[in-house]
Amino acid sequence: MSKLKKVLAVILIVSVLTFIALFGRLPALRRTPIGWLYRALCLHLPRGLKTVDRRATGGRVTLYSTSIFRYLFYTQNPVVIVLFLAVLTASISLFIYHGLARLPWTLILPIPLLVFPPYWFTYRAAIHKTHLITESNHEQRLRDYPYDHVLFRPNRICTTCDLRKPARSKHCSLCGHCVAKSDHHCPWVNNCVGRGNHHFFLGLLLSLGVLELYGAYLAWYILRPYLITNSAAPLFSQEYLIEFANRAVIAVNAGGLSIAGVGLLAASTALLPLVLLAYHIYLIWAGMTTNESSKWADWREDMADGLVYKAEREALLRHQNQRQRGDEAANGKVLKGLAYDLGLMDVERCVDWPTNSDQIVVRTNNGKPPQGQEALWEQVWYLGHVENQYDLGAWGNWMEVLRGR
Ligand SMILES: [Zn+2]
Numbered sequence: 046m047s048k049l050k051k052v053l054a055v056i057l058i059v060s061v062l063t064f065i066a067l068f069g070r071l072p073a074l075r076r077t078p079i080g081w082l083y084r085a086l087c088l089h090l091p092r093g094l095k096t097v098d099r100r101a102t103g104g105r106v107t108l109y110s111t112s113i114f115r116y117l118f119y120t121q122n123p124v125v126i127v128l129f130l131a132v133l134t135a136s137i138s139l140f141i142y143h144g145l146a147r148l149p150w151t152l153i154l155p156i157p158l159l160v161f162p163p164y165w166f167t168y169r170a171a172i173h174k175t176h177l178i179t180e181s182n183h184e185q186r187l188r189d190y191p192y193d194h195v196l197f198r199p200n201r202i203c204t205t206c207d208l209r210k211p212a213r214s215k216h217c218s219l220c221g222h223c224v225a226k227s228d229h230h231c232p233w234v235n236n237c238v239g240r241g242n243h244h245f246f247l248g249l250l251l252s253l254g255v256l257e258l259y260g261a262y263l264a265w266y267i268l269r270p271y272l273i274t275n276s277a278a279p280l281f282s283q284e285y286l287i288e289f290a291n292r293a294v295i296a297v298n299a300g301g302l303s304i305a306g307v308g309l310l311a312a313s314t315a316l317l318p319l320v321l322l323a324y325h326i327y328l329i330w331a332g333m334t335t336n337e338s339s340k341w342a343d344w345r346e347d348m349a350d351g352l353v354y355k356a357e358r359e360a361l362l363r364h365q366n367q368r369q370r371g372d373e374a375a376n377g378k379v380l381k382g383l384a385y386d387l388g389l390m391d392v393e394r395c396v397d398w399p400t401n402s403d404q405i406v407v408r409t410n411n412g413k414p415p416q417g418q419e420a421l422w423e424q425v426w427y428l429g430h431v432e433n434q435y436d437l438g439a440w441g442n443w444m445e446v447l448r449g450r
């Protein structure tokens with residue numbers, strides 16, 4: 046195998062594996078080859094290797110690798126961010142040192158403008174802390190979003206933080222806090238992405254993708270003279286491809302690691318931040334976070350199984366109050382009914398949110414509406430029949446994210 050083929054094969058394999066590891070668990074890709082490959086590589090393969098290790102070494106390799114894996118991915122540590130910044134800085138430095146003299150000034154001018162933003166966005170996304178819910182900001186976080194009574198109900202307590210969970214929050218075991226408008230924990234910035242730093246994370250994805258595309262273009266510009274073939278063979282014929290491959294080997298050798306290597310790395314990885322950015326643009330358009338998208342995916346499956354019912358909150362509360370009055374009159378006891386369990390009897394904070402919703406959605410075990418209240422509940426089969434209270438329309442959602450909310 047020639048040197049070029051080896052380099053290309055390694056880059057291709059690493060890119061595909063990274064893509065699968067990053068995107069394979071997304072609910073939207075759950076039933077696609079990417080989802081299957083993710084489960085095969087990240088769930089079934091480790092299980093198989095564990096069995097082999099148990100028989101061969103009594104499980105010692107598993108123990109060591111699990112603790113390294115835990116440290117890397119399940120504790121808050123700066124390894125990924127340091128590696129990312131080191132590779133980025135080394136690539137940029139190598140390229141500038143060896144490539145700048147071979148570029149016209151018109152192509153050099155945009156470089157400082159493109160190099161700076163990924164560092165700045167990484168820094169801003171990484172140092173952000175106000176989305177971590179503490180006793181001091183808890184009251185304010187409760188007033189950020191209303192409970193939608195589908196994904197988030199008011200009567201949930203985080204057992205780790207011992208605080209009432211604000212709507213749209215999720216506990217992150219790596220950060221050790223509940224996180225406001227939690228999107229996901231990102232080892233890349235060693236922080237949770239959520240309320241207040243989502244826009245910095247999107248800025249990082251965009252600026253990194255653009256920088257990589259520009260870097261790849263500059264490498265191609267420098268190596269272009271080596272890639273021009275004299276062959277008169279038709280485009281994409283076997284003769285043309287062989288000639289092109291030979292030229293590419295010459296170009297890689299001429300460019301070396303600093304130009305050809307950095308250019309290939311940039312070209313092969315530019316798609317990752319840009320695809321992730323496209324996914325986040327879709328989520329913002331739909332008015333949901335990554336965390337909420339997986340909750341909605343679970344609801345969609347339960348709806349298809351006929352397990353989901355919706356009702357009007359007002360009607361349920363009226364029903365509960367009537368029942369309670371009747372019961373108090375009969376035996377002086379206050380009944381705790383379904384409306385109480387669902388958090389409808391809790392006093393909700395006054396939240397300044399533009400949309401209002403009167404719906405309440407529940408999952409049942411047996412596909413039957415809650416007993417004694419059959420008339421109040423309507424079966425739901427599709428996600429489209431349930432309101433997303435956090436969706437303010439594409440423009441409104443974007444404004445919320447850009448304002449750091
Ligand atoms: Zn918590």
Ligand SMILES: [Zn+2]
Pocket residue numbers: 217218219220221224229230231236237238
């Ligand atoms: Zn976190």
